[in-house]
Amino acid sequence: MATEDLTGTDKFVDDLVATNPVATDSVSDGDEHIRGVKNVLKNTLPNVTAAVTATAADLNKTSSTFTGADGSAAGASGMVTAPVATDNTKFLKGDGTWATPAGGGGSSTLGGLTDVDTSAITLIDGAVLRYNGTASEWQNTNLGLSLTPTVTIPSTIYPSPTTVTITITNWSSYSSPAPWCEVENSSGTVVVAASAVTNNGDGTMTFTSPSTAATYTLKVKVQDFGDLVSSTVSTSMVVSESPSYEYRYFRIGSLGSTGSGYLAVVEFYTSAGFTGTYYPPAMTSNSQTIGGVTYALSGYTYNNTSYQLWKMTDTSGYDPTKTGAWMLGASATQKSDGWVFDLGTARDIVSARCKWYTYSTPNTYHSSPFTLYGSSNGSSWTSINTVTMGATNDGEYVDMLLG
Amino acid sequence: MKKDCELEILKYAPYFRQCNAALSGEHSEYISIVLKLLRDHYHSLIESGETNWSVTDQITSTLTEMKPY
Numbered sequence: 001m002a003t004e005d006l007t008g009t010d011k012f013v014d015d016l017v018a019t020n021p022v023a024t025d026s027v028s029d030g031d032e033h034i035r036g037v038k039n040v041l042k043n044t045l046p047n048v049t050a051a052v053t054a055t056a057a058d059l060n061k062t063s064s065t066f067t068g069a070d071g072s073a074a075g076a077s078g079m080v081t082a083p084v085a086t087d088n089t090k091f092l093k094g095d096g097t098w099a100t101p102a103g104g105g106g107s108s109t110l111g112g113l114t115d116v117d118t119s120a121i122t123l124i125d126g127a128v129l130r131y132n133g134t135a136s137e138w139q140n141t142n143l144g145l146s147l148t149p150t151v152t153i154p155s156t157i158y159p160s161p162t163t164v165t166i167t168i169t170n171w172s173s174y175s176s177p178a179p180w181c182e183v184e185n186s187s188g189t190v191v192v193a194a195s196a197v198t199n200n201g202d203g204t205m206t207f208t209s210p211s212t213a214a215t216y217t218l219k220v221k222v223q224d225f226g227d228l229v230s231s232t233v234s235t236s237m238v239v240s241e242s243p244s245y246e247y248r249y250f251r252i253g254s255l256g257s258t259g260s261g262y263l264a265v266v267e268f269y270t271s272a273g274f275t276g277t278y279y280p281p282a283m284t285s286n287s288q289t290i291g292g293v294t295y296a297l298s299g300y301t302y303n304n305t306s307y308q309l310w311k312m313t314d315t316s317g318y319d320p321t322k323t324g325a326w327m328l329g330a331s332a333t334q335k336s337d338g339w340v341f342d343l344g345t346a347r348d349i350v351s352a353r354c355k356w357y358t359y360s361t362p363n364t365y366h367s368s369p370f371t372l373y374g375s376s377n378g379s380s381w382t383s384i385n386t387v388t389m390g391a392t393n394d395g396e397y398v399d400m401l402l403g
Numbered sequence: 404m405k406k407d408c409e410l411e412i413l414k415y416a417p418y419f420r421q422c423n424a425a426l427s428g429e430h431s432e433y434i435s436i437v438l439k440l441l442r443d444h445y446h447s448l449i450e451s452g453e454t455n456w457s458v459t460d461q462i463t464s465t466l467t468e469m470k471p472y
Contacts, residue, residue: 259432303461306447328436329465357439 003029006036012044068096134176146230147173149222153235158242160211161273168222171203176225181205183237184217191216213241242272245384245401247374248346252354252400253338253381254371255327260302261370262357264324265397266312266341269351274397276350279343283310299339301325309339324357338370342378349374352400358392372400407456408445412437415466430471437466 003020005011021033064078075096083090087098149168157164168179179199183192197207210216218237223229250268255261270276280295286309287296297309303326311323327335352372369388373381387400416424416437424431440462448456 260436302465303459306443328440329469 003033003036006033006040008039009043011036011040013040016040066096069094144227146177146222146224146227148231149179149220149233151218151220151233151235153218153237157209157237157239159213159239159272160209162209162242163206164209164237165204165206166218166220168203168205168220174222174224177222178224179205179220179222180229181207182219183207183210184219185210185214186216209239213239215239242350244348244350245374246346246348247376247382248343249375249378249381250341250343250349250352250384251338251373251375251381252341252370253336253373254369254386255335255338256369257332257335260326260328260330261335262307262324262326262328263312263339263354264357264395265314265353265355266339267353268341268343268347268349269353270348272350274351274353279347279349280313280341283313286310293344294342295344296342297339298342299325299337300327300330300334302328302330312339326357340378346376350401353397354400355395355397356389356392358389358394404448404454404456405445408441411456411458412441415441415470420472433469433471436469440466 003025004015004017006015016037021029061078064076066078066080067076069075075094080092081096081098083098090098090100093099147170150170151166152169153166154164166181168177171177180194181192181197182190182194185191191210192207197205199205205220216237216239218235219232220235221230221232252263252266266280267274267278268280269278280297281290283290283295283297286298287294288310289295297312299309301307301309307324307326307328309325312325314323325339369386371386372384374384375381385401387398389398392398416434420430421434423429424434441458444458444462445456
């Protein structure tokens with residue numbers, strides 16, 4: 001029989017010989033030939049388990065090239081042009097080319113970004129880029145918790161209207177922090193709301209102390225730019241009763257040798273925050289009995305017919321053209337002795353304030369400190385407080401007893 | 404009388420001294436004292452019904468002794 005060998009797995013359609021079997025072959029050899037043809041078909045099409053519907057034209061496209069549209073004419077299907085090595089981040093466009101994605105400056109690496117300058121950024125683990133509109137720049141953020149603030153509060157705090165200043169001591173560790181502060185009483189009720197706290201922007205915050213002496217809880221937290229808000233720090237804040245000074249005599253003395261202090265108003269109050277009754281009352285002479293109590297003022301004043309001591313008690317308001325006592329021309333001893341206020345009887349003084357005529361705003365000449373003294377007998381003096389006027393403006397009250 | 408007060412002020416604090424005090428602070432305490440003393444004195448004269456300007460010896464001696472230039 002003149003037939004080819006079509007047995008085994010390495011026989012395919014192209015192994016068929018079109019002229020076999022020849023006419024002289026025995027019919028009894030036909031089965032061998034049919035098995036050979038089936039073997040070749042299964043070897044050639046091993047995975048065809050369903051009808052193949054592709055047309056000859058479809059199959060023939062494997063040899064044609066895909067062509068793109070040009071905006072007016074449609075393209076044609078076909079084999080896609082192979083990308084070259086540097087086309088690895090591109091996509092196949094409708095015009096048949098490999099193109100770079102538009103916008104975003106996309107890249108698989110930060111260094112490959114085309115619309116973000118990453119050269120100056122210190123990359124940290126877990127960092128993401130976030131645009132800071134205030135700073136007009138891209139910044140790293142790790143979306144972590146902001147640093148927990150460390151807080152200090154004044155060692156002594158008196159009730160309202162005392163101004164309390166707290167300090168976040170690790171303020172410099174933040175890049176663009178937003179602090180938050182609140183004060184609660186022992187029941188958890190907010191007594192100083194965050195909205196009543198002033199952020200000074202330098203790591204300090206100020207608020208008016210609660211009106212009642214008690215132990216409170218100060219709560220502080222900080223949110224740094226790009227980070228989650230920090231843990232809340234709770235600190236015990238003790239507000240103590242304002243101290244009182246029970247004396248009959250008070251003295252404003254130890255005035256600095258520079259300048260010539262001009263004291264326009266003096267008020268000693270029986271309650272905190274310059275409330276309650278004030279002494280001495282308005283007087284019209286340097287020694288005067290009012291309500292059965294004799295008040296007396298002593299000390300130097302320039303030209304005591306024009307600048308009388310009793311004008312320091314004038315309640316008609318601050319009038320720098322007329323009222324007050326003036327150390328102009330006073331000796332060093334006279335400045336040291338200052339002015340004495342005899343309140344007639346012992347008074348429980350809680351707050352006190354005064355006004356100086358300072359010649360200028362802010363104060364230029366009387367920034368040197370003075371001292372407030374108290375005495376029960378007018379001769380033995382106890383220092384109560386040293387007061388620095390600082391840049392007090394002309395006509396502003398100066399607190400002599402810390403509120 | 405107001406003009407007399409102004410002239411008295413200029414005796415101790417001429418314009419250029421006042422300008423310097425305002426601009427640079429030079430002798431500004433003395434300039435301020437001159438202004439305050441003489442203005443206060445002017446007001447006290449007005450309040451007492453005076454119509455003629457006069458200066459007390461105390462003011463004169465104070466301003467003369469304090470004069471730093």
